[in-house]
Amino acid sequence: MTQSAPTTRMPSAxxxxxxxxxxxxxxxxxxxxxxxxxxxxTGNAFNLGFVTTLRRVVEQVVAWTAEPDRNGVGAVLVxxxxxxxxxxxxxxxxxxxxxxxxxxVMSVASAAHAxxxxxxGLSVPVIAQVSGAVAGGGVGLxxxxxxxxxxxxxxLRLAYTALGLTPDCGxxxxxxxxxxxxxxxxxxxxxxxxxxxxxERWGLFSRVVDDEDLPSVSEELARSLATGQVAxxxxxxxxxxxxxLDGLRDHLECEAGFIxxxxxxxxxxxxxxxFLAGGGRSGRx
Numbered sequence: 126m127t128q129s130a131p132t133t134r135m136p137s138a139x140x141x142x143x144x145x146x147x148x149x150x151x152x153x154x155x156x157x158x159x160x161x162x163x164x165x166x167t168g169n170a171f172n173l174g175f176v177t178t179l180r181r182v183v184e185q186v187v188a189w190t191a192e193p194d195r196n197g198v199g200a201v202l203v204x205x206x207x208x209x210x211x212x213x214x215x216x217x218x219x220x221x222x223x224x225x226x227x228x229x230v231m232s233v234a235s236a237a238h239a240x241x242x243x244x245x246g247l248s249v250p251v252i253a254q255v256s257g258a259v260a261g262g263g264v265g266l267x268x269x270x271x272x273x274x275x276x277x278x279x280x281l282r283l284a285y286t287a288l289g290l291t292p293d294c295g296x297x298x299x300x301x302x303x304x305x306x307x308x309x310x311x312x313x314x315x316x317x318x319x320x321x322x323x324x325e326r327w328g329l330f331s332r333v334v335d336d337e338d339l340p341s342v343s344e345e346l347a348r349s350l351a352t353g354q355v356a357x358x359x360x361x362x363x364x365x366x367x368x369x370l371d372g373l374r375d376h377l378e379c380e381a382g383f384i385x386x387x388x389x390x391x392x393x394x395x396x397x398x399x400f401l402a403g404g405g406r407s408g409r410x
Contacts, residue, residue: 148175151182156199156351157344158186160244165207170215171262171294173229176236183243190249199351199358201247202343203270204254213261213284216397219388227389234293234381237262241295242377245269246370248359250350254343255279256336265294268303268329271362274343275330281319283312288400289393291383298376302369303328 148169152159160182162169169175189198205211214233222229244251244266253267256276261284267273285292292313300309304327312319324330334342350358387393 147178149178149182151185153189153198155348156197157347158189158198158201160186160201160203162203162205162211165205165209167215168209168212168258169205169207169263170212170218171233171237172215172218173233173236175215176233176240179240180236180243183240187243187247190247198249199353199355200249200347201244201251202254202347203244203251203266204340204343205256207257209257209263210253210255210259210267210279211261211263212258213263214290216288216401220394220397220401226394227385230388231381231385234384237266237294238377238381241265241269242370242374245295245366245373248362249355250347250358250362252343252347252350254339255330256339258282260284262294262296265292265296265299268299269295271366272331272346273329274339274346275321275324275333276336276339277321277333278336279321279324279330279333281312281324281329282316284316285384286313287316288396289390290387291380293377293380293384295373295377295380297380298373300329 146163148162148164150159150161150163152161160179162179164170164175167175186198186201189196190201214230219226219230250272251270253270253273255267255273256279259267259275259279259281264281264283283292283296285296291297297309297313300312304312308327311317319327319329321330321333325333332342388397
């Protein structure tokens with residue numbers, strides 16, 4: 126499989142012609158496709174515009190990797206611009222919906238879940254490159270990857286139940302399978318921060334590297350997989366992960382319904398408003 130020297134930056138399907146800053150960008154660098162979370166100013170918070178663009182970007186990646194030998198994409202790297210991988214749900218956008226927040230959160234969750242399911246079902250290896258905050262929906266997005274390369278600065282926190290919300294983006298599906306039920310419940314119930322070294326010990330992060338080395342290490346890993354024995358890697362992944370996808374799909378539907386119902390409750394709306402009034406950022410950190 127050959128590599129092309131230049132990087133091709135491709136706008137997402139949802140980008141308007143006048144826009145110069147889409148929230149998620151798809152890049153192609155030889156055999157590696159990059160899904161770039163490009164809303165650094167919001168901490169890559171999940172609002173409807175962000176997740177709709179993410180879903181469409183992932184749809185393009187699915188098309189590219191359906192036949193790796195024909196399209197030449199052998200691996201996918203999911204990375205973020207800015208300090209944080211993702212702070213989770215955009216609470217400011219949620220609160221702004223008023224009485225319509227339940228329907229809005231359902232739309233956000235549905236689009237985000239389509240992206241998570243698409244990434245989890247790709248036939249080629251997927252690597253998540255994470256640093257800073259990995260919170261809320263960002264947890265599920267990162268864990269949908271086959272491998273997670275994390276900076277030492279990375280900190281994982283669910284943070285849903287602190288505001289009366291429930292997990293989404295597959296977090297409640299991936300966590301028990303990766304760390305066991307008791308540890309998963311600990312993270313969901315207490316919302317404690319899991320630092321990078323502990324997340325690596327628990328098996329949530331594949332490897333932890335110094336912050337300055339993160340881009341080069343994750344890129345080198347993605348390129349080595351993309352230019353290796355692509356057919357063997359694809360079939361090995363199929364053997365280990367394909368049987369779980371139907372269960373993940375059903376679970377994501379349940380998660381979307383639960384979090385939409387929770388967001389519509391008056392006490393939860395009040396908790397989100399208090400969090401924002403107290404100086405909290407747009408996400409769940």
